[in-house]
Amino acid sequence: MAEAATAEGLGHTTTRMTAGGALKMAAGLWLLTTLAGQWVFLYYIAAFYGGSTLSGNFQAWSRNDALFKGYVAGDAAGNLFFAAHVLLAAAVAFGGTLQMVPQIRKRALWFHRWNGRVFLATAGAAALAGLYMVWVRGASANLLGALAISLDAVLILGFATLAWRSALGRQIADHRRWAMRAFLAANGVWFYRVGFMAWIAINHGPVGSTRHLDGPFDIFWEFGCYLLPLAMLELHLRAERSGGGAARLAMAGGLAVSSVVIAIGVAAAYAIMWRPLLG
Numbered sequence: 001m002a003e004a005a006t007a008e009g010l011g012h013t014t015t016r017m018t019a020g021g022a023l024k025m026a027a028g029l030w031l032l033t034t035l036a037g038q039w040v041f042l043y044y045i046a047a048f049y050g051g052s053t054l055s056g057n058f059q060a061w062s063r064n065d066a067l068f069k070g071y072v073a074g075d076a077a078g079n080l081f082f083a084a085h086v087l088l089a090a091a092v093a094f095g096g097t098l099q100m101v102p103q104i105r106k107r108a109l110w111f112h113r114w115n116g117r118v119f120l121a122t123a124g125a126a127a128l129a130g131l132y133m134v135w136v137r138g139a140s141a142n143l144l145g146a147l148a149i150s151l152d153a154v155l156i157l158g159f160a161t162l163a164w165r166s167a168l169g170r171q172i173a174d175h176r177r178w179a180m181r182a183f184l185a186a187n188g189v190w191f192y193r194v195g196f197m198a199w200i201a202i203n204h205g206p207v208g209s210t211r212h213l214d215g216p217f218d219i220f221w222e223f224g225c226y227l228l229p230l231a232m233l234e235l236h237l238r239a240e241r242s243g244g245g246a247a248r249l250a251m252a253g254g255l256a257v258s259s260v261v262i263a264i265g266v267a268a269a270y271a272i273m274w275r276p277l278l279g
């Protein structure tokens with residue numbers, strides 16, 4: 001009887017460990033796909049906005065007709081906020097994912113510390129510049145869209161502050177959680193583009209989306225682009241901490257599916273949105 005119970009216990013432990021290994025592998029795959037996808041975005045930002053913005057040739061932004069308010073003649077302040085925003089966006093796309101790579105944290109802690117400060121500061125500043133563009137410049141499709149991106153900005157600022165404070169206080173477990181939340185919130189705009197393009201590619205068209213971005217999918221994804229990744233993170237943290245074999249396997253499956261969707265979305269975003277602007 002006791003032997004059977006021990007064998008059963010061992011069986012559970014082995015399943016949990018195997019599921020734990022699958023979860024680690026799926027998280028690694030997700031991170032790798034996201035890192036590659038963020039750098040495609042970085043390449044687009046640098047290639048399309050880098051030269052024109054640094055040389056003051058703001059009119060060149062007008063080639064991007066997907067913008068609500070890019071270059072506006074006579075609006076010097078608004079144009080400068082936009083310029084600052086895209087340059088900060090490049091720093092966010094460059095540094096964010098590197099913070100998540102465990103090998104860098106282990107082998108080059110000094111880089112993690114400096115890149116972390118730069119990431120949190122630039123993400124916070126980009127969020128503030130974004131709020132200016134939305135509420136002062138009116139750069140949004142509608143009120144719901146403006147509210148959705150503003151909630152993201154508030155989350156970026158809140159999570160970044162908590163990640164910073166817990167790092168200063170050497171509360172490493174808390175810091176890891178807040179930093180991951182800050183990372184996902186700061187990448188809400190990237191998830192928005194990539195998710196939207198994956199949706200279009202999978203459905204062979206913009207199902208549930210309108211020209212004014214007020215269709216059911218538009219409204220769902222304006223909030224979902226950061227709330228869904230944040231919800232997945234909470235499930236991940238729970239599965240990692242106290243989940244049984246089934247919970248860990250389910251989470252690993254979710255991350256693997258999400259990696260495939262991200263890969264489709266990045267390829268579609270590059271082909272449909274970014275590549276045509278770089279030619």
Ligand code: HEM
Pocket residue numbers: 045064066067068069070085086088089090092093122123124126127128129130131133134139140149150152153156186187189190
């Ligand atoms: C922190 C991470 C962020 C990154 C990496 C980022 C990136 C970008 C990029 C690359 C653009 C240029 C548009 C394009 O070519 O696709 C842009 C535009 C813009 N962003 Fe952000 N952004 C971030 C956060 C935010 C936040 C939090 C807000 C709002 C509060 C915001 C509001 C805007 C607005 C209003 C525009 C102009 C859109 C238009 O006129 O169509 N961004 N952003």
